[in-house]
Amino acid sequence: MISSKMIKLAQNNSVIRAMFEEGNRLAAEFGRENVFDFSLGNPNFPPPEAVKRAVIDVLTDTPPTEIHGYMSNAGFPEVRGAIASSLNAKHGTAFTAGNIIMAVGAAGALNVALKTLLNPDDEVIALAPYFVEYGNYVGNYDGKLVVVPANPPSFQPSADALAAAITPKTKAVIINTPNNPTGVIYSEASLKALAAALEAKQKEYGTSIYLISDEPYRELAYDGAVVPWVSNFYKNTLVCYSWSKSLSLPGERIGYIAVPGEIDEFELIFEAASIATRVLGFVNAPSLLQLAVARCLEEKTDLEGYDANRRALYDGLTARGFECVFPQGAFYMWVKAPDGDDKAFAAAAKKYNILFVPGTSFACPGYVRIAYCVAKATIENSMDGFAKLAKEYGL
Amino acid sequence: MISSKMIKLAQNNSVIRAMFEEGNRLAAEFGRENVFDFSLGNPNFPPPEAVKRAVIDVLTDTPPTEIHGYMSNAGFPEVRGAIASSLNAKHGTAFTAGNIIMAVGAAGALNVALKTLLNPDDEVIALAPYFVEYGNYVGNYDGKLVVVPANPPSFQPSADALAAAITPKTKAVIINTPNNPTGVIYSEASLKALAAALEAKQKEYGTSIYLISDEPYRELAYDGAVVPWVSNFYKNTLVCYSWSKSLSLPGERIGYIAVPGEIDEFELIFEAASIATRVLGFVNAPSLLQLAVARCLEEKTDLEGYDANRRALYDGLTARGFECVFPQGAFYMWVKAPDGDDKAFAAAAKKYNILFVPGTSFACPGYVRIAYCVAKATIENSMDGFAKLAKEYGL
Numbered sequence: 179m180i181s182s183k184m185i186k187l188a189q190n191n192s193v194i195r196a197m198f199e200e201g202n203r204l205a206a207e208f209g210r211e212n213v214f215d216f217s218l219g220n221p222n223f224p225p226p227e228a229v230k231r232a233v234i235d236v237l238t239d240t241p242p243t244e245i246h247g248y249m250s251n252a253g254f255p256e257v258r259g260a261i262a263s264s265l266n267a268k269h270g271t272a273f274t275a276g277n278i279i280m281a282v283g284a285a286g287a288l289n290v291a292l293k294t295l296l297n298p299d300d301e302v303i304a305l306a307p308y309f310v311e312y313g314n315y316v317g318n319y320d321g322k323l324v325v326v327p328a329n330p331p332s333f334q335p336s337a338d339a340l341a342a343a344i345t346p347k348t349k350a351v352i353i354n355t356p357n358n359p360t361g362v363i364y365s366e367a368s369l370k371a372l373a374a375a376l377e378a379k380q381k382e383y384g385t386s387i388y389l390i391s392d393e394p395y396r397e398l399a400y401d402g403a404v405v406p407w408v409s410n411f412y413k414n415t416l417v418c419y420s421w422s423k424s425l426s427l428p429g430e431r432i433g434y435i436a437v438p439g440e441i442d443e444f445e446l447i448f449e450a451a452s453i454a455t456r457v458l459g460f461v462n463a464p465s466l467l468q469l470a471v472a473r474c475l476e477e478k479t480d481l482e483g484y485d486a487n488r489r490a491l492y493d494g495l496t497a498r499g500f501e502c503v504f505p506q507g508a509f510y511m512w513v514k515a516p517d518g519d520d521k522a523f524a525a526a527a528k529k530y531n532i533l534f535v536p537g538t539s540f541a542c543p544g545y546v547r548i549a550y551c552v553a554k555a556t557i558e559n560s561m562d563g564f565a566k567l568a569k570e571y572g573l
Numbered sequence: 574m575i576s577s578k579m580i581k582l583a584q585n586n587s588v589i590r591a592m593f594e595e596g597n598r599l600a601a602e603f604g605r606e607n608v609f610d611f612s613l614g615n616p617n618f619p620p621p622e623a624v625k626r627a628v629i630d631v632l633t634d635t636p637p638t639e640i641h642g643y644m645s646n647a648g649f650p651e652v653r654g655a656i657a658s659s660l661n662a663k664h665g666t667a668f669t670a671g672n673i674i675m676a677v678g679a680a681g682a683l684n685v686a687l688k689t690l691l692n693p694d695d696e697v698i699a700l701a702p703y704f705v706e707y708g709n710y711v712g713n714y715d716g717k718l719v720v721v722p723a724n725p726p727s728f729q730p731s732a733d734a735l736a737a738a739i740t741p742k743t744k745a746v747i748i749n750t751p752n753n754p755t756g757v758i759y760s761e762a763s764l765k766a767l768a769a770a771l772e773a774k775q776k777e778y779g780t781s782i783y784l785i786s787d788e789p790y791r792e793l794a795y796d797g798a799v800v801p802w803v804s805n806f807y808k809n810t811l812v813c814y815s816w817s818k819s820l821s822l823p824g825e826r827i828g829y830i831a832v833p834g835e836i837d838e839f840e841l842i843f844e845a846a847s848i849a850t851r852v853l854g855f856v857n858a859p860s861l862l863q864l865a866v867a868r869c870l871e872e873k874t875d876l877e878g879y880d881a882n883r884r885a886l887y888d889g890l891t892a893r894g895f896e897c898v899f900p901q902g903a904f905y906m907w908v909k910a911p912d913g914d915d916k917a918f919a920a921a922a923k924k925y926n927i928l929f930v931p932g933t934s935f936a937c938p939g940y941v942r943i944a945y946c947v948a949k950a951t952i953e954n955s956m957d958g959f960a961k962l963a964k965e966y967g968l
Binding site: 179180181182183184185187188191198199218220221222223224225229230233234237241242243245246247248249250282283285286287288289290293294295296297311314315318319320426427428429430431432443446447449450453454456457458459460461462463464465466467 | 574575576577578579580582583586593594613615616617618619620624625628629632636637638640641642643644645677678680681682683684685688689690691692706709710713714715821822823824825826827838841842844845848849851852853854855856857858859860861862
């Protein structure tokens with residue numbers, strides 16, 4: 179028999195991905211414009227025009243064997259150097275190329291980080307609600323995912339709840355800010371409290387606890403909000419970044435891991451993570467895209483567009499009686515299921531060709547996630563359906 | 574402490590990769606033109622011009638959100654369909670898009686295949702000499718690599734030796750033809766014998782034994798040699814392909830897994846492999862390159878160039894008294910260490926700034942691998958050094 183882990187996964191295939199396929203099926207049946215698919219974090223806004231120009235420029239001005247060839251598993255040194263400089267200018271860090279490992283998107287980065295850190299039965303803490311795949315990533319390395327319950331209504335992380343979940347077997351804590359699915363940005367105060375809790379526990383148990391900061395939404399912050407740079411508060415931090423959202427390149431699988439020099443076991447971790455990149459079969463992040471993003475480090479996605487979507491959706495839903503967390507970042511609306519049953523809420527919405535993901539998939543029942551990285555018309559045209567849905571729930 | 578597996582890997586970091594870094598160091602010290610680096614399978618020939626044109630065409634004629642967005646984890650259906658048609662025309666198979674999963678290079682494909690198939694302690698057989706990373710890939714899923722000894726002087730696989738290594742715990746056999754490092758193409762007779770041995774053992778043990786055919790060198794076959802299509806001989810075959818060598822795109826990480834419909838547990842394996850692509854953090858093969866290679870399926874690399882290298886190196890080395898396997902495919906020369914000590918041979922060569930990899934790294938001591946995917950001048954200019962090396966060995 180094939181892998182029993184994979185059989186189990188095949189049986190419980192990701193609800194989000196299943197909805198993606200379902201959305202395609204409905205679109206084929208009813209026409210794309212009549213399906214309101216809010217299920218996947220697939221940016222509807224195109225990458226900045228500069229990305230296309232950068233790809234073509236690289237193809238034109240760089241020798242093809244260099245563009246498409248192997249490089250060190252950590253990536254092109256000059257690309258890593260450019261990223262380090264850009265981060266230093268923005269966050270006051272002191273990175274060099276020697277702190278950056280190019281990764282196959284944030285999912286690749288997280289797998290490399292976990293492969294590097296985990297021994298079997300090590301515990302990894304995630305704070306609900308969290309991206310559903312974390313559990314699978316941790317399971318890849320025989321780690322044990324420990325979930326800290328959600329902290330409504332603010333959905334800021336609770337340092338006390340985190341501290342209570344830490345044991346001598348805790349190897350890592352994964353955080354995600356701006357957060358998928360809540361849209362909350364972890365505040366400086368929250369991060370300081372988390373850091374203090376982690377440091378106290380490290381001291382108590384004589385262990386190193388690594389904070390893995392999953393940051394694909396770093397640049398998606400509204401109303402001028404600042405997303406604090408986590409390693410400035412806690413030295414044992416690994417930052418996993420992706421351009422999937424900030425440059426609308428999710429299909430390209432391009433990101434990095436930043437490993438601060440102050441981290442415990444820096445040399446060993448950096449070397450092991452480079453090797454993990456190879457051994458897991460990534461080998462290196464896609465080379466043409468490495469060179470292209472290095473030329474687009476100061477480019478921005480259409481933040482105003484997302485902001486307009488955010489306001490249209492928030493206003494539309496609250497006007498119809500739904501209770502939403504007002505998102506500070508990312509492109510997700512976290513909405514309360516009117517009667518507390520998120521799965522029934524998602525099922526009811528499907529009748530109106532509206533697709534979104536039950537919070538159960540984020541270890542946080544009672545809420546649903548509505549991804550608003552869609553065309554504005556999708557939001558506007560969905561409002562009839564949402565009105566009917568509200569009526570159904572007596573709102 | 575971080576992952577003990579990774580600490581061990583960091584301590585025994587790949588000899589091949591270490592040589593790659595060493596080559597760069599020597600090049601910095603002596604000048605690139607004075608270092609004869611035959612260590613890595615990094616094609617020196619550029620991709621066909623059509624690849625650049627295809628990338629630019631895709632960027633020009635396809636909506637950017639489609640080019641760079643998420644798609645099904647298995648890849649773009651139209652790309653997979655085009656690959657299926659191309660394979661059908663060449664090999665008489667009956668594939669559709671539903672048999673093809675796009676992969677992050679052959680290394681990604683192999684990891685997905687092994688993740689899909691293996692339960693802890695399952696055995697995976699490799700035939701020496703084999704690509705050194707197979708052991709790490711199998712170890713990722715807690716499998717046990719079982720090595721069938723090499724079969725000199727032909728280096729064709731021995732069906733008897735394979736049969737002797739199969740146990741009830743054998744889940745898979747990895748083969749690689751044209752072979753890295755020997756340059757040998759497994760003959761139709763060899764493959765038929767392998768298939769018969771596998772079928773007999775499946776029957777004896779009541780198990781399914783999957784043949785994983787690692788085929789990045791499929792199109793690199795000289796003198797009109799035909800590389801047999803493995804699944805035509807044995808139905809439980811998974812083909813792992815990459816364009817790294819055939820289109821000189823190793824840095825881009827683009828390939829596929831072909832899963833024949835006749836394979837045992839087809840639906841489950843296809844679904845599980847698609848999910849494994851996601852769960853391992855690949856998510857999908859890089860999207861722009863998926864679309865680009867689909868337009869280059871009938872493009873060819875500079876086979877004449879490799880052939881000229883092959884002949885120059887073979888003639889040069891044999892004229893100087895070295896004993897080589899005449900390669901039928903791939904771009905590696907498999908050379909006997911004159912006194913049987915491959916590590917000492919590689920160390921001696923380094924004195925003349927010649928870098929190649931000891932066969933010990935391929936579980937086959939007594940030989941070395943010389944990668945001739947280099948500029949012809951590198952081969953020509955290395956001959957002085959090889960002459961001195963031959964003299965040192967009294968050839």
